Amino acid sequence: MASNIRLFVEADLQPGLDLEIKAGQLHYLRNVMRLSPGAQVALFNGRDGEFSAEIVDSSKRSMTVKLLEQNRPQMDEPDIWLIFAPIKKSRIDMIAEKATELGVAKLATVITDHTNIERVKIDRLRANAIEAAEQCHRLTVPEITGPLTLPELLDNWDASRRLLVMDETAGEKGGVSMSALRTSDGGQPCDAILIGPEGGFSPSELDLLGNLPFVTKVTLGGRILRAETAALAALALWQELVGQSTIAEINT
Ligand code: SAM
Numbered sequence: 001m002a003s004n005i006r007l008f009v010e011a012d013l014q015p016g017l018d019l020e021i022k023a024g025q026l027h028y029l030r031n032v033m034r035l036s037p038g039a040q041v042a043l044f045n046g047r048d049g050e051f052s053a054e055i056v057d058s059s060k061r062s063m064t065v066k067l068l069e070q071n072r073p074q075m076d077e078p079d080i081w082l083i084f085a086p087i088k089k090s091r092i093d094m095i096a097e098k099a100t101e102l103g104v105a106k107l108a109t110v111i112t113d114h115t116n117i118e119r120v121k122i123d124r125l126r127a128n129a130i131e132a133a134e135q136c137h138r139l140t141v142p143e144i145t146g147p148l149t150l151p152e153l154l155d156n157w158d159a160s161r162r163l164l165v166m167d168e169t170a171g172e173k174g175g176v177s178m179s180a181l182r183t184s185d186g187g188q189p190c191d192a193i194l195i196g197p198e199g200g201f202s203p204s205e206l207d208l209l210g211n212l213p214f215v216t217k218v219t220l221g222g223r224i225l226r227a228e229t230a231a232l233a234a235l236a237l238w239q240e241l242v243g244q245s246t247i248a249e250i251n252t
Pocket of ligand 1: 165166167168169194195196197198199200201218219220221222223224225226227230231
């Protein structure tokens with residue numbers, strides 16, 4: 001049985017390899033989890049699947065683990081991105097953590113007319129995402145990119161990816177519900193969910209977005225949700241109704 005103590009590492013993984021565990025991960029294994037030589041952990045790097053590894057040497061300054069065998073083959077998450085306007089620190093950390101648990105492949109931030117937070121600490125969001133990926137048994141960590149303005153994002157958009165704009169005004173204006181988005185050919189869609197800031201999208205932004213061929217405006221119902229609630233609700237609905245990633249696939 002693979003260890004429940006999972007660490008994300010950057011190194012390539014193959015049986016028999018010795019890897020040095022350093023800094024924060026060394027402290028976590030040695031001082032928090034109080035592991036000593038002979039104990040096993042699970043390692044993943046987002047490319048080679050998950051490997052079990054045995055601690056073979058441990059000191060205050062370093063720890064060496066030997067890779068044993070691959071427990072799980074590499075499996076990527078469905079191709080869904082979450083693009084959101086930065087919000088207050090604690091809540092943006094929560095989005096990074098929960099969106100990772102909900103299987104997002106990429107997290108991107110966008111500056112819109114009503115966005116009132118411009119600085120985004122990418123390293124901090126990545127640390128939250130790594131911890132969430134370790135905890136929820138994902139085999140990947142979402143890519144995290146820094147803020148673009150909405151025009152910059154749209155100017156460089158790959159039109160083969162649907163942009164699902166979460167629009168609280170779309171209910172009365174022809175917006176669709178998430179369930180209407182399931183692809184009929186059964187293929188794995190590649191989508192992006194766009195969430196506005198606390199002040200919502202400006203009317204000119206909604207007009208601009210509404211005229212783009214790759215945009216679909218989506219309603220999440222009649223209530224006005226907070227940005228982080230809308231982000232997580234949209235992701236959960238997408239995974240269940242559109243992403244077609246079944247529980248069976250996830251547990252292989
Ligand atoms: N403009 C809203 C107002 O007047 O109170 C506030 C925007 S809401 C706090 C932040 C974002 O969450 C919106 O821009 C939208 O992307 C999303 N959102 C909130 N409720 C939604 C709903 N019912 N349907 C779709 N998206 C929603």
